[in-house]
Amino acid sequence: MNSPSFYIRARWQIERVVNEIPDPHIIISIYSANDTPARVVKNEYTQGVLFLCFDDADENDHNDDFNNYQLFQPEQAHQVLEFVKQYENVDIVVHCNMGMSRSPAIAAGLAHFYKRSDAVFFKDFCPNRYVYRTMLNEIYHGKPLLDFFRAYEEPEEVSVQKPQMAPKWVELEELSEGNK
DSSP states (O other): OOOOEEEEEEHHHHHHSOOOOOSOEEEEEEEOTTSOOOOOOOOTTEEEEEEEEOOSOOTTOOSTTGGGOOOOOHHHHHHHHHHHHTOSSOEEEEEESSSSSHHHHHHHHHHHHTTBOOHHHHHHSOOOHHHHHHHHHHHHTTOOTHHHHHHOSSOBOOEEEOOOOOOHHHHHHHHHHHTO
8 A cells, every 4th residue: 555645734725725736635624513625626637526514523522512512522523534545646625724733644544554654734733633533442442552553663654735824914915907
């Protein structure tokens, strides 16, 4: 099983920027329960899109809005794994609203699925720990996580392609100038 490159994106990048990925890829599109699915920009290399609806919340978030949160479910983790298993030799694009919490959590879990290190996701992003744990539980089905480290003492790094991040208003300003 070849290890894919991962592209972490924010919603605005998926909806407003031409898909620049020049290789076969799949997209995992995450949106919040109080939102609509993203209008995903595809190109000729886009092989498939999986839409998932869940909030950026943790089971330990107990504030006034907790009962209104839609948490990431084990069934959704299973759905992610079944989706990626359908495709070989493709890169994986994962996006959520900001591209900082839910999408890197999914990608970090998938790094384990591909027997690769997830360290870069914790270095460069702030993965949602609940989503990450749910992914690992689905991948390992209760097997000790130490089995992963025993079998792969030096896991290979994954390739993460991060866009050159410009503030959202700069990107929108550039788009509006081009439309004049």
